[in-house]
Amino acid sequence: MSRERLSVVVTRRLPEAVETRLSELFDVQLRDDDSPMTREELVKAVKTADVLVPTVTDTIDGGLLGQAGENLRLIANYGAGVDNIDVSTARQRGILVSNTPGVLTDDTADMTMALILAVTRRIPEGLSVMQKGDWTGWAPNALLGGRIGGRRLGVLGMGRIGQAVARRASAFGMQVHYHNRRRLRPEIEQEMEATYWESLDQMVARMDVISVHCPSTPSTFHLMNARRLKLMKPTAVIVNTSRGEVIDENALTRRIRSGEIAGAGLDVYEHGTDVNPRLRQLPNVVLLPHMGSATLEGRIEMGEKVIINIKTFEDGHRPPDQVVPAML
Structure with missing residues (x-):
């Protein structure tokens, strides 16, 4: 039976x-x-x-x-x-x-690289020009972005996804740095040519791109708070495909609006679907509807x-x- x-x-x-x-x-x-x-x-x-x-x-x-x-x-x-x-x-x-x-490791890592490229190469701005029918032809100074090869990537949270992003970024010629609760084994560090920073503050201040890959826990809530965001270089960008609560969204919006951070690529948000409307208005911010694993x-x-x-x-x-x- x-x-x-x-x-x-x-x-x-x-x-x-x-x-x-x-x-x-x-x-x-x-x-x-x-x-x-x-x-x-x-x-x-x-x-x-x-x-x-x-x-x-x-x-x-x-x-x-x-x-x-x-x-x-x-x-x-x-x-x-x-x-x-x-x-x-x-x-x-x-x-x-x-x-x-x-x-979902590879899917999320792919989307992270897509966001890094979209922000640094101003892809959504170019797309908007084409969709509006405003393109008048090539010009030497039009929509100038930045080359990612040679830039420093700071990975915040070096778990499975963080490591997958580091490997992809290395293939693009980026220099990989990371901060993690625990330092990786030496052979993994050597394989990825990754530099460990015990101090998150010191790493943030020196990176060209920050990519967030840590879980949502009480200790990671607003890990990238107003004080830490202020440490970022004005030419730096931040990307988040992990959990929205890790970044203080209002503080991020203020710093991008004032030109103190060069841009952001976000797939997750602090308050779910309730995204700061000022953030949505910024041309140097790429917003996706939680598509990282899609x-x-x-x-x-x-x-x-x-x-x-x-x-x-x-x-x-x-x-x-x-x-x-x-x-x-």
Whole structure:
């Protein structure tokens, strides 16, 4: 006699291939449209499901977990970041949390390089000229940007994505510098020809490009605050494809408006979709709608990791990508 299938609730639309495979394996409840679940829908989901599959747009806090039913035993997050989940409370209630690390490394690193090039070579400004029909022909001084070869790149957070960016930047002829909680092993440093800075302040003051790649934690909130942004050279630019809260967005806007920072490329924002309107008006700021991981291949691989985590849990084993509070 076959055992009853796990009840799985998915909070957002996922790629069709992922939804199909979930339906084959589990008793799954999928979304009809691509809107985030309301708080009421999330409460209903945690009361009834064995497994919840949320995304970064869902807040799985202590209040929600307090209303979870006895059946909820796994939160299989569709995404690598879990700052949207109260992992400690989940653990106290006997609910495991898993994520999908590693699969988006190359996609995010590619987008980081795209932003560095877009800001330094003024690509959106050129695009705007063409779209408006204002181009009158080539001119020696028109839309002059800067060459990235030979410039110093300061990587803030040298994890998987930071290292992937460093390797790409090195291929473009950039000089790689980094600040990290822990210094990399000497052989990795040598391979990337990366220079370690124990002092973030000292690194920031000397870089031509700052690229942010650290997670959102209490210690990284406004790590690039007004004081630190003031240390940047007026010719330097900053790029962020990690978490918006790491940069003080208002302070960044003020410094770019006053010409004290040359530009920025952002894929994430401090207040989610509520982007500072003054930031949107600046021609030397490139803003993207959280597209860093947006490749079909990457999103399907994320789904495959979710499925493996759920299937391993169903078979009575520890999910391979289990998250515990000590990791955060």
